[in-house]
Amino acid sequence: MCLGIPMLVVESDEFTALCERRGEQRRLNMMLIGPQPVGTWVLAIMDHAREVLAPEQAKQIDEAVLGLEAAMRGETDLDGFFADLQLPSAIGPPR
Amino acid sequence: MTTPIPAEGRVDLRLDWGGDAVLGAEVRSRRPQPQRLLLGQPPAHALAVIPRLYSLCGDAQTVAVEALLSLVEGGTVDADRASGWAERIRLENIREHLWRLGLDWPGIAGEAPQPGPLRELLAGRERFAQDRDAARAWALQTSITLFGDAAVSWLDHGDPQAFDRWLHDAPTVLAVLLRGLQPRLAGLGRSQAPLFRDADLEPLVRDVLPRLRDDPEFHWRPDWRGRVFEMGPLARNRERPLVASLLAQRGAADSWIRVVARVLELAQGLHSLVEGAAAAHALAWQLRGDEAVVVLEMARGVLLHWIQVDSGRIGDYRIVAPTEWNFHPRGPMLEGLLQLRGSDEQRLRDAVALQVMALDPCVQYQLEIVHA
Numbered sequence: 001m002c003l004g005i006p007m008l009v010v011e012s013d014e015f016t017a018l019c020e021r022r023g024e025q026r027r028l029n030m031m032l033i034g035p036q037p038v039g040t041w042v043l044a045i046m047d048h049a050r051e052v053l054a055p056e057q058a059k060q061i062d063e064a065v066l067g068l069e070a071a072m073r074g075e076t077d078l079d080g081f082f083a084d085l086q087l088p089s090a091i092g093p094p095r
Numbered sequence: 096m097t098t099p100i101p102a103e104g105r106v107d108l109r110l111d112w113g114g115d116a117v118l119g120a121e122v123r124s125r126r127p128q129p130q131r132l133l134l135g136q137p138p139a140h141a142l143a144v145i146p147r148l149y150s151l152c153g154d155a156q157t158v159a160v161e162a163l164l165s166l167v168e169g170g171t172v173d174a175d176r177a178s179g180w181a182e183r184i185r186l187e188n189i190r191e192h193l194w195r196l197g198l199d200w201p202g203i204a205g206e207a208p209q210p211g212p213l214r215e216l217l218a219g220r221e222r223f224a225q226d227r228d229a230a231r232a233w234a235l236q237t238s239i240t241l242f243g244d245a246a247v248s249w250l251d252h253g254d255p256q257a258f259d260r261w262l263h264d265a266p267t268v269l270a271v272l273l274r275g276l277q278p279r280l281a282g283l284g285r286s287q288a289p290l291f292r293d294a295d296l297e298p299l300v301r302d303v304l305p306r307l308r309d310d311p312e313f314h315w316r317p318d319w320r321g322r323v324f325e326m327g328p329l330a331r332n333r334e335r336p337l338v339a340s341l342l343a344q345r346g347a348a349d350s351w352i353r354v355v356a357r358v359l360e361l362a363q364g365l366h367s368l369v370e371g372a373a374a375a376h377a378l379a380w381q382l383r384g385d386e387a388v389v390v391l392e393m394a395r396g397v398l399l400h401w402i403q404v405d406s407g408r409i410g411d412y413r414i415v416a417p418t419e420w421n422f423h424p425r426g427p428m429l430e431g432l433l434q435l436r437g438s439d440e441q442r443l444r445d446a447v448a449l450q451v452m453a454l455d456p457c458v459q460y461q462l463e464i465v466h467a
Binding site: 002003004005031032033043045046048050051060061064065067068069071072 | 102103104126127129131132144147148149150151153198208210213214217416418457458459
C-alpha cells in the first residue's frame with residue numbers, strides 16, 4: 001500500500017543521490033530515473049527514486065505526509081496539510 | 096517491538112533463537128491508516144488524499160477509491176470504467192513484478208540489477224495506457240529480454256516441464272538469476288496457510304462489512320471466517336498447472352513457488368499485452384446503507400477499501416492491504432519463521448530476508464533476534 005516520500009536531491013552522482021526531506025537524509029538509488037541535478041524533487045519508494053516530481057506536486061505530497069504524521073501523533077486539526085484542496089471545515093455542518 | 100512506527104510503516108519481526116533453532120517468533124505489520132485525515136470530509140476528498148499518499152501501488156489505490164466513490168454517489172460501480180481500471184492495474188502489476196525481479200532479487204542474490212524494462216515502463220506508462228501498439232512493442236521486447244525468443248511454451252498454460260526446461264537452459268539474465276535462487280528458496284518459508292483465490296473476492300466482500308464496522312482493529316489483523324489467508328501471485332495462480340504441480344510436489348507453499356508464481360504472472364501479463372488481450376478485472380464490492388467496501392486484486396494480493404458515510408461526510412475509512420494478511424501475527428510469514436534452523440546468526444538473517452522478499456511486503460521490515 002505504502003507511502004512514497006518526496007525528497008530533494010542535495011548531492012548527486014551517476015547511480016545514487018543524497019536526498020533530504022525535513023532534515024532527514026537518505027541515499028537513494030537513481031537507476032530508474034537517471035542522475036538528477038541538485039535541487040530536483042524526486043519520489044522515494046523505499047530506497048529508490050521512482051519519479052521526478054514538479055515542485056508543486058512535491059509540496060502537496062509532503063504536506064499530505066506531514067498530515068499523516070500529525071494524525072499518527074494524535075493531532076486533530078489537519079486541514080492545513082491540504083491547503084490546496086480548499087476543504088470545508090471538518091467540524092462544520094454538512095453541505 | 097516498541098519503537099515508533101515511521102510514516103512509511105514497517106513490518107516488525109522478532110525471533111527467539113535458541114542457538115540452533117528458532118524457538119518462537121512474532122510478526123507485526125504496522126502501517127499508517129488514512130482515516131483521521133479523512134474524517135468529516137466529503138467522500139470525494141479521499142480521491143485527493145489517498146493516491147497522493149499511498150503511491151507505491153498508486154494505481155490500485157486510485158481504482159479502489161474511484162470504485163468506492165462511484166458506489167457512494169451512484170449506488171453502483173460504474174461498469175464503463177472497468178476496462179480502464181483493469182488496464183491500470185495490469186500495468187502496475189507488471190511494474191511491481193519487474194521491480195522485484197529486476198532490482199530486488201538481483202540485489203539479494205548479489206547479481207547485477209536489470210532496471211532497463213522497468214525504466215522504460217515508468218517513462219512510458221501513461222502512453223502505454225492509451226497506445227496499444229506502443230505497449231505491445233515494449234512488452235514484446237521485454238518478454239524477449241526476460242524469457243528469450245523461444246516463444247516460451249509455458250506461457251499460456253504454465254506447463255511445468257516446459258518451465259523446467261526454460262529454467263535450466265535459457266541464457267537470459269532472469270533465468271540465470273532464478274537458477275541461482277532456486278536452491279536457496281526451495282523449502283524456505285513453508286506455509287500451510289489457506290490460499291486466497293480471485294473467486295473468493297465475492298464471498299469475502301459480503302462477509303467483511305460487519306467485521307469492519309464492529310472491529311476497529313480489523314485492518315491490523317484481518318481474517319476471513321477465522322482463517323488468515325496467503326494473498327498474492329502464488330495464491331491467485333494456485334490452480335495454474337505450473338503452480339499447482341509445484342504445490343503438489345512440495346506439499347506446501349514456499350518461497351520458491353512464490354517467486355515462480357510471480358515470474359509466471361509477469362510472463363502472462365507481458366504476453367497479454369503482446370496479444371492485445373483485454374486486461375482481466377478482479378474487483379468485488381458491496382454497498383449497504385451508509386457503508387461501502389471494495390476489494391480488488393493487485394500485485395501483492397487483495398486490497399480492500401471501506402468507507403462509512405455519515406450525513407454526506409466521511410465517518411470512517413480504512414484500508415486493508417495484502418501485507419496485513421501475509422504478515423499477520425499468525426499468517427504465512429510466522430509459519431515460515433518458526434521452521435528456521437541454524438547456528439549462524441547471519442545465515443538466519445539472510446534466510447529471513449529471502450522469506451520476506453518472497454512474500455513481498457509493501458513496507459520495510461525490521462528484524463530483532465533475541466537469544467533465548
